[in-house]
Amino acid sequence: MRRALTIAGCGLAACAALACLGTTAGVGPSRAPDAARSLANPFRDDASAAAAGRKLFERHCAHCHETAPGAKRRAPALDAAALGNVSSGTLFWFVTNGNLRGGMPAWSRLPRAQRWQLVAYLQASHPRGR
Amino acid sequence: MAAPRPAPAQEAPYFITYTHHMEEPGSLEVAIAPVFATQRGGDDFLASSLELEYGLTGWWTTELYLDGQATMNDSTVFTGWRWEHRVRLLAGERRINPVLYVEYEDVNGAEKTMLEVVGHDVEADHGEPNAVGRRERERELETKLIISGQFRDWNLAGNLIAAKNLAGEPWEFGYALGLSRPLGLAARATACTVCPENFAAGVELYGGLGDQHAFGLPDTSHYLAPVIAWNLPSGLSLRLSPGFGLNRESHRFLVRLGLSYEVPDLGRAVRGALGRGNR
Numbered sequence: 001m002r003r004a005l006t007i008a009g010c011g012l013a014a015c016a017a018l019a020c021l022g023t024t025a026g027v028g029p030s031r032a033p034d035a036a037r038s039l040a041n042p043f044r045d046d047a048s049a050a051a052a053g054r055k056l057f058e059r060h061c062a063h064c065h066e067t068a069p070g071a072k073r074r075a076p077a078l079d080a081a082a083l084g085n086v087s088s089g090t091l092f093w094f095v096t097n098g099n100l101r102g103g104m105p106a107w108s109r110l111p112r113a114q115r116w117q118l119v120a121y122l123q124a125s126h127p128r129g130r
Numbered sequence: 131m132a133a134p135r136p137a138p139a140q141e142a143p144y145f146i147t148y149t150h151h152m153e154e155p156g157s158l159e160v161a162i163a164p165v166f167a168t169q170r171g172g173d174d175f176l177a178s179s180l181e182l183e184y185g186l187t188g189w190w191t192t193e194l195y196l197d198g199q200a201t202m203n204d205s206t207v208f209t210g211w212r213w214e215h216r217v218r219l220l221a222g223e224r225r226i227n228p229v230l231y232v233e234y235e236d237v238n239g240a241e242k243t244m245l246e247v248v249g250h251d252v253e254a255d256h257g258e259p260n261a262v263g264r265r266e267r268e269r270e271l272e273t274k275l276i277i278s279g280q281f282r283d284w285n286l287a288g289n290l291i292a293a294k295n296l297a298g299e300p301w302e303f304g305y306a307l308g309l310s311r312p313l314g315l316a317a318r319a320t321a322c323t324v325c326p327e328n329f330a331a332g333v334e335l336y337g338g339l340g341d342q343h344a345f346g347l348p349d350t351s352h353y354l355a356p357v358i359a360w361n362l363p364s365g366l367s368l369r370l371s372p373g374f375g376l377n378r379e380s381h382r383f384l385v386r387l388g389l390s391y392e393v394p395d396l397g398r399a400v401r402g403a404l405g406r407g408n409r
Contacts, residue, residue: 048319049316049319051319051320052316052317052318052319053317055317055318055319055320055321056317059363063394063395064394064395071398074156074395096223097221097222097223098188099188099221100152100187100188100189100218100221101187101188101189101221102188103155103187103188104188105152105154105155105188106151106152106188106222106223108151108223108280109141109142109149109151109280109285111283111312111314111315111316112282112283112315113283113315113316113317114315114316114317114327117316117317
């Protein structure tokens with residue numbers, strides 16, 4: 001039994017150490033590679049895509065990114081100040097990869113079309129971000 | 131007070147195969163996953179696990195399983211618990227994303243959920259009466275290497291299992307493979323419950339690989355199981371999977387049902403329940 005726990009403990013410590021190493025890369029959208037930055041949104045200027053993106057945002061993102069007055073903030077507000085100069089491709093890349101170390105999940109589990117719809121919504125609500 | 135906002139996991143629809151998609155940090159997913167199986171040379175049974183999955187961080191998920199079963203013409207018994215950790219090894223989305231899985235389990239010989247098939251696990255193991263199975267106690271360390279990736283909108287995942295009964299038995303091995311895809315890719319602009327975007331379908335193939343003395347596909351069981359999942363906007367998920375044994379050592383037929391509910395921000399939910407919610 002003691003040996004079992006020791007093995008389990010060592011395994012876990014090794015995982016944790018590896019994960020720390022692995023997750024140091026990538027902080028925020030500024031780390032997007034050049035090839036990703038220039039990707040164009042297939043739903044650009046599509047109002048119904050932005051509406052679908054809004055629905056997806058409410059479902060998957062708002063509980064972290066929108067903060068009730070007086071409540072503790074879990075994630076940065078996605079307003080014009082945050083997204084103003086970020087390209088569609090950069091946003092798509094960041095939403096896909098997340099920042100696991102910083103607490104932002106990776107959304108690669110959502111189909112690509114839905115990730116682009118989210119980007120369309122984020123940018124439609126902050127038009128400077130085109 | 132802000133209304134609680136559900137966040138359905140929108141995970142791959144698998145029952146057996148793990149992917150690289152982790153639980154959201156701070157979120158709790160509660161699930162029950164009963165399996166009904168036919169049994170030759172014994173009585174059919176219904177086994178189930180209660181699963182509590184929590185995102186400790188963005189790259190580290192932990193999960194507790196409580197297992198039990200009811201065998202026809204026999205009894206209903208608690209069969210033990212399992213506690214696992216899953217750690218994502220590399221940040222960022224790659225073609226192939228490795229995840230390490232470590233589990234400690236303390237179950238008895240009447241355990242029948244078949245969430246992992248390893249070694250020489252065969253149908254006949256489940257034929258003995260509960261009173262006999264319960265007397266055997268198994269403490270096991272189980273590790274899995276999970277590799278998984280998104281290829282266009284398909285998920286492809288493979289798990290290699292190595293398990294060791296700590297009473298000094300040999301290492302046992304097993305595998306699980308999964309392939310799945312959402313049925314609808316783009317979301318509709320309007321709210322909907324029964325629409326393709328809320329469904330995902332796929333197939334799983336899993337079974338044993340023998341042990342360190344006799345490695346390979348013979349003398350163990352193998353299953354092929356189509357899966358379908360329905361993720362409701364309310365945060366509830368339903369999954370269904372009929373499974374078919376591929377050789378004489380396997381149960382002929384299984385059917386799994388999964389019901390899960392996601393609590394997106396456990397801390398806030400608990401504070402709310404204690405009356406210290408955000409106003």
